[in-house]
Amino acid sequence: MIVRTRSAEETRLLAADVAGVVRSGDVVLLAGELGSGKTVFAQGFGRALGVEETITSPTFTLVHSYRGRVPFHHADVYRLDQLQEAIDLALPELLDEGGVALVEWGDSAAQAFSPDYLWVRIDLDEAAGEECRRLTFRPVGPSWSARVKALHHALAKWSGTEAAP
Numbered sequence: 001m002i003v004r005t006r007s008a009e010e011t012r013l014l015a016a017d018v019a020g021v022v023r024s025g026d027v028v029l030l031a032g033e034l035g036s037g038k039t040v041f042a043q044g045f046g047r048a049l050g051v052e053e054t055i056t057s058p059t060f061t062l063v064h065s066y067r068g069r070v071p072f073h074h075a076d077v078y079r080l081d082q083l084q085e086a087i088d089l090a091l092p093e094l095l096d097e098g099g100v101a102l103v104e105w106g107d108s109a110a111q112a113f114s115p116d117y118l119w120v121r122i123d124l125d126e127a128a129g130e131e132c133r134r135l136t137f138r139p140v141g142p143s144w145s146a147r148v149k150a151l152h153h154a155l156a157k158w159s160g161t162e163a164a165p
């Protein structure tokens with residue numbers, strides 16, 4: 001599933017649409033180079049989950065947890081062991097309090113991770129324009145596979161040649 005955005009604000013709005021299909025215990029893995037827009041995505045996603053605090057990059061703490069309608073855990077990691085550590089940190093709350101975790105991951109090799117997450121990759125789309133991005137969605141594992149239709153529906157308005165109304 002590939003969609004496109006033409007500005008940071010469009011990426012925030014798209015992420016808010018994705019937040020509409022997440023549930024307690026969900027993990028979203030966000031891949032893409034530095035500056036592709038992962039933190040921007042996290043901002044729109046968290047805002048849609050009811051987070052009022054400003055969402056910034058949790059580079060030094062590995063994981064930032066926010067209060068929203070559900071706890072929102074935002075992580076930014078570079079190595080596989082950090083990815084595991086971030087999930088381990090967030091997992092108790094994910095299970096006990098119905099939180100949602102979003103992990104910024106500066107690589108595309110998250111396949112090594114336990115297969116139950118929504119994988120999203122953000123790429124620059126320079127041919128289309130400086131502020132254009134291409135977002136690839138891949139539901140991984142049973143809980144996400146069951147929601148492919150809902151995800152399609154949430155992304156429908158972003159999948160045409162016109163990025164947004």
Ligand SMILES: Nc1ncnc2c1ncn2[C@@H]1O[C@H](COP(=O)(O)OP(=O)(O)O)[C@@H](O)[C@H]1O
Binds near residue numbers: 005007008010036041
């Ligand atoms: N379509 C777009 N989507 C997301 N960010 C965009 C877009 N166009 C331009 N930008 C800019 O790109 C930068 C992305 O930064 P950031 O989200 O911190 O990247 P990352 O977390 O992937 O390193 C921001 O300065 C943002 O304003």
Ligand SMILES: [Mg+2]
Binds near residue numbers: 057076
């Ligand atoms: Mg970032």
